[in-house]
Amino acid sequence: MKRLHIYFLGLTAALFYACSPYEDRITPADPAGIQLDFSVTQTPGYDNQVTLESKTKDVIPFWDYGFGTTKNAKAVVILPFAGDFFIKYSAYGAGGPKTDSVKVTVSENDPKFFASELYNLLTNGADGKTWVWATDVPGGYCFGNGPGNADKPAWWTVGTAGLRDQGVLDDEMTFDLNKNANFTILHKGVTTKGSFALDTLNKAIKINGADISWGNNVTYNIIKLNNNELTLVQQGDGWRNLWLFKRKGFVF
Known part of the structure; x- marks a missing residue:
């Protein structure tokens, strides 16, 4: 065969x-x-x-x-x-x-291809899911860096004020599986469309044709993804940059 x-x-x-x-x-x-x-x-x-x-x-x-x-x-x-x-x-x-x-x-999105729970948590399927900065996360810092195993910013820390200064506070990112693996970011009233590649085995994601809010155009590791929280990191040697997002509408 x-x-x-x-x-x-x-x-x-x-x-x-x-x-x-x-x-x-x-x-x-x-x-x-x-x-x-x-x-x-x-x-x-x-x-x-x-x-x-x-x-x-x-x-x-x-x-x-x-x-x-x-x-x-x-x-x-x-x-x-x-x-x-x-x-x-x-x-x-x-x-x-x-x-x-x-x-x-x-007739339907392939249940075998999208068997990993990560797809639904990230995208909510064809309907899509929108993510925003987790500005009300406990501690108040949703961007920054820290040691290589950090799960939140520890060295350089950025909260609401810093995001506002950078002009990214109101950014919204949407992932969906509507006829493709779609990624959309709304920044300062301008919508940019791209796509994403999700590596479910290594828990990593690459955005094509766009980037996450205040991103570094790299492949990001996913260290937290549940129905309400998405934490991405850029992993270095003994350090990592961290982005903490939440589902739009969710309150900690």
């Missing part, structure tokens, strides 16, 4: 062929002589899993399924999110590429 390992958001899903026909498509031959023949098949009862099969003769296949690409003639891929998606198939022959696409509908 052939296996294909799909890597997405820092996770690995090992997938197997277990599908029934969804759509077979044959197109008329173009002037270059390429007649596309391919199939896209969703697994009954688990429509996040899709089998791609190129049957076009004498070409190099190329698939773009939105969350990755593959050149394999036959591959099993995962579409992690609910929604409508287009799978693009290209066949490269002597006369150049010929392309077609198939629309597929995924």
Whole structure:
């Protein structure tokens, strides 16, 4: 049995062929002589899993399924999110590429892919969760640094006044799983959209296309994440920077 390992958001899903026909498509031959023949098949009862099969003769296949690409003639891929998606198939022959696409509908976010509790705690799924500075945390300091095992700022400490001086006090960050792993930050009335990659094994997160409030554009370690609290750190050698956030609306 052939296996294909799909890597997405820092996770690995090992997938197997277990599908029934969804759509077979044959197109008329173009002037270059390429007649596309391919199939896209969703697994009954688990429509996040899709089998791609190129049957076009004498070409190099190329698939773009939105969350990755593959050149394999036959591959099993995962579409992690609910929604409508287009799978693009290209066949490269002597006369150049010929392309077609198939629309597929995924009924729900993949319960296997998002099995870790960290996803729901961080995002509240497709509905999203908004995080703000934990200015009322006991001790009053929600940003700063400290020794390598610190769980709160200890050396340099910043609270409400310091955040206001930096212009970040009212920043809001939202994570959601609505058709992608989305990250949005609202800063001084301006919304910046990006995405995030969550490493559930090592409890780390990387923001792409944006950054957390007053961030350092690094991969952050998660040292606390529950329904109401999110503490991120930049880990150094014997030191760490700390960011303490809370769920918007939560009061300590």
